[in-house]
Amino acid sequence: MIDDNPAIDDTHLVDKDSLTTVDMGVNLGGLLMANPVTVGSGTFGNGKQYAGFYPLNRLGAITTKGVSGVPWAGNDNPRIAETASGMLNSIGLQNPGVESFVADELPWLATCGVPVIVNVSGHNASEYAAVIQRLETESAVSAYELNISCPNIDCGGMGFGTDPQTAYAVTQLCRKSTSRPLIVKLTPNVTDISEIACAVEAAGADAISLINTVLGMAIDVKRRRPVLARKVGGLSGPAIKPIALRMIYEVYQAVKIPLLGMGGICTASDAIEFMLAGATAVAIGTANFTDPMTAPTVVDGIREFCLEQNIPRVSELTGALL
Amino acid sequence: MVMSDMTYPACNADNNRMEPGLGGGQPRQEFCSVLDNGFMAESIAKIRLLAPYVAENCHPGQFVHLRLPNLEAHILRRPFSVYAADARSGEIQLLYQTVGAGTEHLTTVGRGAQIDVIGPIGRGWQPQPSAKRVLLVGGGLGVAPLYMLAASFRTDVEVHLVMGAQSADRLICREPFSTYITEPCLHITTDDGSAGQHCFTTKVVKDLLDEGSFDYIATCGPEAMQKAVAALAAEHKTVCEVSLERRMACGIGACLSCMVETINGPQRACVDGPVFSALEVIW
Numbered sequence: 001m002i003d004d005n006p007a008i009d010d011t012h013l014v015d016k017d018s019l020t021t022v023d024m025g026v027n028l029g030g031l032l033m034a035n036p037v038t039v040g041s042g043t044f045g046n047g048k049q050y051a052g053f054y055p056l057n058r059l060g061a062i063t064t065k066g067v068s069g070v071p072w073a074g075n076d077n078p079r080i081a082e083t084a085s086g087m088l089n090s091i092g093l094q095n096p097g098v099e100s101f102v103a104d105e106l107p108w109l110a111t112c113g114v115p116v117i118v119n120v121s122g123h124n125a126s127e128y129a130a131v132i133q134r135l136e137t138e139s140a141v142s143a144y145e146l147n148i149s150c151p152n153i154d155c156g157g158m159g160f161g162t163d164p165q166t167a168y169a170v171t172q173l174c175r176k177s178t179s180r181p182l183i184v185k186l187t188p189n190v191t192d193i194s195e196i197a198c199a200v201e202a203a204g205a206d207a208i209s210l211i212n213t214v215l216g217m218a219i220d221v222k223r224r225r226p227v228l229a230r231k232v233g234g235l236s237g238p239a240i241k242p243i244a245l246r247m248i249y250e251v252y253q254a255v256k257i258p259l260l261g262m263g264g265i266c267t268a269s270d271a272i273e274f275m276l277a278g279a280t281a282v283a284i285g286t287a288n289f290t291d292p293m294t295a296p297t298v299v300d301g302i303r304e305f306c307l308e309q310n311i312p313r314v315s316e317l318t319g320a321l322l
Numbered sequence: 323m324v325m326s327d328m329t330y331p332a333c334n335a336d337n338n339r340m341e342p343g344l345g346g347g348q349p350r351q352e353f354c355s356v357l358d359n360g361f362m363a364e365s366i367a368k369i370r371l372l373a374p375y376v377a378e379n380c381h382p383g384q385f386v387h388l389r390l391p392n393l394e395a396h397i398l399r400r401p402f403s404v405y406a407a408d409a410r411s412g413e414i415q416l417l418y419q420t421v422g423a424g425t426e427h428l429t430t431v432g433r434g435a436q437i438d439v440i441g442p443i444g445r446g447w448q449p450q451p452s453a454k455r456v457l458l459v460g461g462g463l464g465v466a467p468l469y470m471l472a473a474s475f476r477t478d479v480e481v482h483l484v485m486g487a488q489s490a491d492r493l494i495c496r497e498p499f500s501t502y503i504t505e506p507c508l509h510i511t512t513d514d515g516s517a518g519q520h521c522f523t524t525k526v527v528k529d530l531l532d533e534g535s536f537d538y539i540a541t542c543g544p545e546a547m548q549k550a551v552a553a554l555a556a557e558h559k560t561v562c563e564v565s566l567e568r569r570m571a572c573g574i575g576a577c578l579s580c581m582v583e584t585i586n587g588p589q590r591a592c593v594d595g596p597v598f599s600a601l602e603v604i605w
Contacts, residue, residue, distance in 0.1 A: 045576035049593075052348040065578075073588065078569045080579040082398045087571065094578050094588065237397050289571045290389065290397045292351060292440070 022306040023313040024299070026060065028281045029206030029258050030181040031115060031143040033060030036275065036314055037299045040236075040262050040285025041066055041119035041145060041185070042091065046105040047112060050292055057113040058296040060281060064105070066121040066147050069130050071097040075152060076229035081218040086237030086264070087286060088216050090152045090230040093121050098134045110140035117183065119145045121157070125170040132177045143180055145260075146171065146205075149187030149212035151234045158212070161187040164199035175204035183260060185209040186251075188240075193247050194254035201255045209260035209283065210251060211244045237286040238264040245277050252278025252319055266294060268301020275317040349387075349443045349574060350375050356435045357413060359428070362494040365420045366463065367429050368405070374412035376441040380404050382470035383446025383540075383565060383597045386416070387573035389438040393427050400424045401570050401592070403467035403542075404442065406498075417466040417494070443573055445597050447471045447563055453537035455480045457530060457560075458503075459551050461523050461543025462487060465495045467565055471540055472502045482507045482536075484526045486543070490517035524550040531558045539563070539600075552600035562600035566591050 024035040038061040044050060047062050056062060074094025081088045095101070101118075109116050118141050122128035128146055135141045148167055150157035160166045171184050184200040186193055188211040197208050213234025218227040226232070244263020252259060261279030265271050266287040274282045287294040306314055357370040376386055387399040406415040420426050431437065449456060449471075456479060458468045465485050475481050483503045487493045489512055500508065509526045510518025519526060524547060530536070531554055541551040542565035555562030568580035568591040575593035582589050583604040589595060 043572075043577060049572070049574045049576040053351060074578065074581070077581060079581070080398075080569050080571050080577075082396060085395045085397060087398060089571070089577075089579065091578050094581070286397065286571075289573075289577060290399070291438070292572075292574065 019307055019310050019312060022303050022311065023315075024303060026280050026315050027258070028143075028181065028260060029183065031061065031117070031183075031207070033115060033281055035060040035299050036281040036302065037271065037295055038063050038117065038260070038281060038283045039288060039295055040283040041147065043285045043288045046101075047109060050288070051112075053292040054296045058299060059114055060299075061115040061117050061142065062109065062112065063117040063145060063283060064101070064109070064119050066093045066095055066119045066150070067098050067101045067131055068093065068095055068121040069098055069127050069134070071095065071100070072121070078227060078229055079233075081227040081233070083216070083218055083235065084239060086235050086239030087289075088218055088228060088233040088235055089213070090228045090233035092152045092230070093147075093150055093157070095121070098131050102134070102138060106138055106140045115142035116140055117143045117145050119147050119185070120174075121147050121150065122170075123153075125160075125173045128170055129173045129177045132174050136178055136180075141180065143183060144174070144178060145183040145185050145209055146174055147185050147212070149185050151187065151189065151213060151215045151232070152230065158187045158189060161185075161196060161212075162190050164195050167196050168199040168203040171200045171203035171205050181206045183207040183209050185212055187212045188243055188247055188263075189215045194250050197251045197255050201257050205257060207258045207260055207280070208251060208255065209262065211240070211247050211263045214240050214243060236264070238266055240264045241270060245273055248274055248279050249277040249321075258318075265298070266290070268298045268305055271298050271302055272305055272317060275314075276319070276321045278319045278321075280315070280318050349440050352376065352439045352441075354437050354439045356431055356433055356437060358433050359431055361429070362417070363492045366492060366494055367418055367420065368494075369416050369418065369428065369431070371414050371416070371437060371439065372412050373414045373439050373441070376404065376439065377407045377412045377414050378409040380407045380414065380442035380470070381446040382474050383467050384442035384444050385467075385596065386414070386439050386441030387443060387570075388428075390424055390427055391431060391435055391437060393424065396424055396427075398571055399440070399573055400428070401443075401573055403565070405466040405469055407470065417463050419463050440573060444593055445595055447540050447597050449475075449538045449540065449563075450561065453479060453561075455534075455536050456482070456538040456540070457527070457536045458483045459523050459527055459539065459541040459543070459547075460485050460495075461547045462492070464541070464543025464547075464565070465499070467542050468540060469495065469498060472499060475502075480507065482509065482530065484509045484511065484523045484530070486511040486513075486523035486547075487517075488513045493517055523547060524554065527551055527554055531555075531560065536560050541565070548600075549605045552603070552605070555600055563597050564600045564603060565596045566598060566603070567596065
């Protein structure tokens with residue numbers, strides 16, 4: 001943008017020495033977000049709990065708690081364990097089902113002035129598709145995120161995300177059910193995540209979110225028993241950030257559709273790492289528990305970084321690793 | 323709920339179940355100076371914080387969720403029942419037992435340090451306004467969330483307290499409670515007989531209920547004790563509330579880590595509790 005010829009009127013161009021605004025908007029597979037920051041499903045309820053801390057339209061999008069066709073009870077206690085720089089959870093996608101979601105949550109979400117990504121759960125492909133079909137007439141829904149990566153349920157969940165054929169099949173069936181942006185959330189608990197990513201891209205996914213939690217375990221040595229009632233659970237938090245970042249980096253090379261990066265992001269610097277590795281947008285998950293102000297703080301920090309670095313559009317960060 | 327690593331919590335004096343983030347009395351994030359912090363007995367400490375918002379808005383039985391400073395590898399907050407709050411000075415007091423890395427670390431936090439506090443959180447005690455004779459039962463540090471409750475009753479209410487501890491030196495709340503509750507309404511028990519009666523609190527509760535009727539019972543402490551008190555209350559058809567402790571992550575109702583099984587389905591200890599009607603809990 002630098003032009004040394006004073007005869008040319010370049011006032012319409014961005015003056016890199018005095019950048020005062022940053023275009024924070026991103027396009028996540030057709031989902032237009034005012035900034036690249038959303039939240040990790042399950043760490044944010046359906047938003048109400050955080051609305052007392054900041055206006056939710058400071059987010060680029062809200063991602064809901066997982067929604068299934070019928071109510072799910074979730075797992076026994078204890079459901080969580082703190083581990084070094086992280087935590088294990090085995091909540092088990094407890095939720096009151098899609099009808100309750102539509103009646104009790106969507107009307108309020110519709111007033112937040114921010115796109116709503118509904119996270120969708122199921123035990124089989126047709127259950128996922130049924131939830132989407134139920135939500136197609138609901139105008140408050142902006143996009144879907146298919147959770148084919150939850151490690152905490154016995155049937156479905158991660159089972160779909162560890163095999164390219166089943167990942168393809170569930171994505172394809174859901175694709176046929178909607179023209180809204182369809183995001184597929186992948187598990188890191190696989191040998192080659194790029195293979196799964198390519199499968200869901202081929203099945204028509206508009207974007208991929210990664211990573212879900214890393215399967216882990218904690219043991220109470222005095223009781224000689226696992227800490228979690230379910231014995232194993234999903235590890236999240238800063239402990240998994242390097243794994244997530246590496247997977248974003250790999251998948252960015254493998255697919256053309258945009259990525260929603262997550263896994264231990266706590267700061268703007270963390271988020272920018274994910275974007276440089278290839279993420280179009282990012283999600284704040286476990287850090288919401290540590291500090292409920294994390295997500296808006298990350299938004300502000302990304303903007304400040306762009307101003308400092310003379311980056312006029314945040315989308316320029318995506319895949320800009322040198 | 324008392325205070326421990328990753329468990330506890332407690333309410334809202336309004337008769338509404340609080341949904342944090344909606345309506346009045348909602349929890350806020352406050353950065354609070356430590357006024358002082360020190361041991362009261364072996365492994366039991368008290369911390370005083372300048373927390374004006376919590377001090378002004380906290381109802382008996384509610385809790386605060388603390389992010390411990392300089393403990394970055396421990397990413398989860400710790401819930402603590404509010405023991406005392408003074409709206410005029412803006413001070414709150416928390417009692418805690420060193421039971422894990424978080425609470426061990428908390429003992430090293432000195433005067434002037436800043437602590438990130440979210441509160442007040444949860445449903446607190448809700449005695450019937452008509453209650454004339456009430457019984458409070460606290461086991462160990464379970465007495466902490468009962469202190470503000472004891473102070474909240476009108477002077478024409480007869481308030482009894484059964485306070486149990488392992489030994490005499492661990493009865494750290496005996497003196498403060500004596501402002502509101504004195505002989506013959508104060509009933510002390512110790513596991514080793516070094517003070518009061520040499521028995522568990524539940525024996526005294528049974529004797530009291532057999533001797534005369536109460537309108538309301540509030541209990542906090544080990545869950546087995548609370549369960550036993552709840553059973554005695556049910557036997558005597560007496561209204562009873564319990565304060566339950568669960569492993570907790572967000573502390574504001576979002577994550578569904580701290581579920582309590584109730585006759586109304588699973589409830590969150592953090593915002594649907596920590597105080598529950600004893601009859602609702604599926605023990």
